[in-house]
Amino acid sequence: MSPAARNAWFRTLGQLALVLAIGLAIGLLLGRPWPALTVAALAVVAWHYWKLRGVLLRLTARQRLEPPTGEGVWNELDRLLHRSQAEMRARKRRLLAMLRAYRAAAAALPDAIVVVDRNTQRVLWFNEAATPLLGLHYPRHQDASLVAALQPLPLAQWLAAGRNAEPLTDVASPADPGMRLNLRLIPYSEELWLLVARDVTRTMRLEHMRRDFVANVSHELRTPLTVVHGYLEMLDPAEIPEWAPMLAEMQRQSQRMNQLVEDLLALSRLEARDQLPEEPVAMAPMLATLRREAEALSQGRHRVSVEDAAGVDLLGSTKELHSAFSNLVSNAIRYTPAGGEVAIRFARDPDGGASLAVRDSGYGIPATHLPRITERFYRVSNSRSRESGGTGLGLAIVKHVLGLHHASLDIASEVGKGSTFACRFGPGRLLPRDPTPETPALP
Template sequence: MKNPVESAWKRPLALTGGLVVGALGGWLANGHVATGVALVAVAEIVLLLTHLRHIAKPIMSLSSIPPDGPSDPSRHDRFMMRSRRLAANLHDLRRAAGNLPDAIVLLDQDQHVRWFNHAAESLLGLRRPQDRGVVLKERLHNSELASWLEETSPEPLNDVSAPGAPSRHINVTLLPFGTRQRLLLARDISHMSRLEQIRRDFVANVSHELRTPLTVIHGYLELLDPEDVPHLAPVLNEMRAQSKRMGQIVEDLLTLSRLETQDHVSEERVPMAPLLATLRKEAEALSQGRHSITVENMAAIDLLGSPKDLHSALSNLVSNAVRYTPTGGRITIRWERTAEGANYSVTDTGYGIPADHLSRLTERFYRVSSSRSRDSGGTGLGLSIVKHVLGLHQARLDIRSTPGQGSTFTCCFGRERLMSPETHEST
C-alpha cells in the first residue's frame, strides 16, 4: 500500500526541486550576465538545494511509517515534529522560489499556466489567481512572446519588451521540465541595456571627436616630403602609416555605431556581377600580384538590400583573405545558389584559425594573433561590421578554418533577399 506521507510530499518536492534546477539551467543558458548577478544567483540555488537536502532525510524516514500511523507515542511525537519541520522547509523553499528576481512560469504540455512567482507578475503581467490555468500564449497575445511560444523548440529570445512593463527589457528562455512540461524563465536586463546604450553613445561620440584632429595630423604629414629630410624618412613613413590606420579605426567605429542603431536597411537592387568585378579589382590592388585571385559567379542572381553596406561587408572578407594569406597563396571569391538561397564565400590558403578562436572572431578588436594583425594593417573591426551588416539583411556568417591550410568565410542569404537579374521581382 502506498505510504500517505510519501504520496503527500513526493510530488510537491519533485516540483519544487525541478523549479530550482530549471532556474539554474536558465541562468547557465544566458552566460553573458554580469558576474555579480551570477554569484547571487548561484548563492540562491545553493541555499535552495540545501533545503532540499534537509527535506529528503525526513521523507526517507517518514516513508517507513505504517499507513495507520506509529503505534508508539514517542514515535508519534517524532513523526509530528518531522512533519512540521518538513512543512516549514517546503514553505521556505516555495517562498524563496517565489521571490527570485527572475520570472518563473511552470507550463503543462498545452502551455497552461500551473504556477508562477512574483517576478512573473511584474515582468510578464500575470495575475493570481485568475491567470492560473490560462494558456500563456493567449494571455500574452499582444506581445512578442506570443509568436515565440508558438514555435516547437524556440531559441532563447533576447532583448524584448516585458509584457508587464514595456519600458523594461527581458531575455526569455523556455526549458523542458518533468514529463512534457516546460519552464519559462525571464530575466530583467534593463540595466544592462542602458549600460550598452551608454557604451555605444560613448564610442560614437569619441570616434566623431577624433576624426577631425586625426585628419589634420594626417594632412600635415602628407605635406612633409621625406626626400627633404632623408634622415627622418623612416619616421615620417611610419607616422603616415599609423595615422592612416588610426583614421581607419575611427571610420570603422563610426560605421559600427551606425549599424548598431539601425533596425532596417534600404531595399535596393544590388547587381552582383558588377560588384564581384569590383571586389576582384580591390583584391588585386591590395595583393599587388602576390596572390592568385579567382572569381566564380555561379549564380545568375542579384541581392536586395543596401549596396553600400553589402559592399563594405563583402569587401572586408576579401581584404582579410589578402592580408592573412602568404605570398603565393590562392584566394577564391564565389557566388552560388543553394537550397536555402545563395552564398557568397571567400576561400584562402592562408594561416588558418584554431577552432577555439572561431566563435569570437566577430567580437570587436578580437585578434587571433595581435602581432600578425597589426603588421597586416587590420583594425580588428572588419568581421564585427560583417556580422552587423548580415544581421540587418537577415543573413548569417559561417566560418570554417583549418590551421595551416586556410579558411572559408561564407555569407548565407535567404531566398527573400534574391532577385532575378532580368526583373525587379523577388524570387
C-alpha cells in the same frame, strides 16, 4: 519471506489445526463429530473475517494507530502495513520538503520563470518574479493563454518556432514599458516549456551609454586626425632625407588611426539601427567589384578566383552588404601569404538559401579562437594584425550587417590550411536575378 513472517505463518496454522482438533474432539465426545467440526471451521472463518475487517479499518483510517501486539500472521501483517505506511509518510515528507525547497529557490530567483504547456500554450505555474517583470498575477493568469497574458509582446510566431525559437532580446516588459527584458524559451520535456525572462534594463542602458561614448569619441577624433594626416602629407621627405622613415611611419599610423575611427563609427551606426533599407542587391556587379578590390589589394601576389553559381540576387542593403563582403575579402588577402589563393564563391545552399563564401589558403585560425573571432578588437595574433593594418573591427561589422539581414556567418578554419568565411542567407532573402545581359560593376 522473512523469518518473523514465516514463524507467524506456522504459528497461525498451528492455532488453526488446534481449534479444529478441539472441535473434532468435542464432537466425538458428543457423538456428533461432523457438526462440531463444521461449527469450529465456521468459527475460524469468522475470526479471520474479523481480523480482515480490522486490517481494512486500519488502511482506511486517517489517524495513526499503533499495531496490536501478538504473534499471529494477522499481527505480523498489521506490523508490516504500519511500517509501510510509516515509510510512505516519510517519503511524502521528504518530497514535500524538496518541493518547498524548489519553490523557495524559484521564488528567490531574480528572473521570471513561467511553466507553459506545449500543446495549449497555457500558463501552468510562475514564480513571484513573474509579477513585476511580466505582469502575471495569481490566480487571474493561472491556466491563461500565454500570448494573451503577455500582450502586447509578439509571442505567437516565437512560440510556434518551439525548440528553434531564438531568444528575444531587448523587448519592453508588459508590466512596465520602461523595463527591458530578454526572453528565452527552454523545452525541458515533451509537454512543458520553460519561459525565462531577465531584466536587462541596466545592461541595455550601459550598452547605449557605451555606444554613444564610442560614437562621440570617434566623431571628435575624426577632425584632429584629418588635420594631422593633412599636415603630414604636406611635408616633403625629400627636403629632409633623414626624416623620411619617421614621416612614412607617422603617415602609416595616421592612416591606421583614421581607419580605426571610420570602423568605430560604422559599427556604432549599425548597432543603433534595428533594420536596414531593403532593396534588390544585384550580385553579378557585386562579385565583379569584389574581384576588382581583391586584385587591387593583392597587387598580383595571390591567385584570386570568383565563382557565381547561385544565379539569384539578394534582398537587403547594397551598401552594407558590400561593406561586409569587402571586409571578408580584404581579410583573406591580408592574412594569406604571397603565392596563396583566395576564392570567392556565391552558391545555393541545400536548405533553399544561398551563401557567399570567401576561402583562403592562409595561416588558419586555431579552434580555441573561433568562438570569439567576431568580437570587437579580438585578435588571434596582435603582431600579425598590426603588420597587416587590421583594426580588429572588421568581423564585428560583418556580424552586425548579417544580423540586420537575418543571415549568419559560418567560420571553418584549420591551422596551416586556411579559412572559409561563409555568409548564409535564408530563402526569404533570395530574389530572381535581373536578366539584364550586362550590369556595370559597383563603383
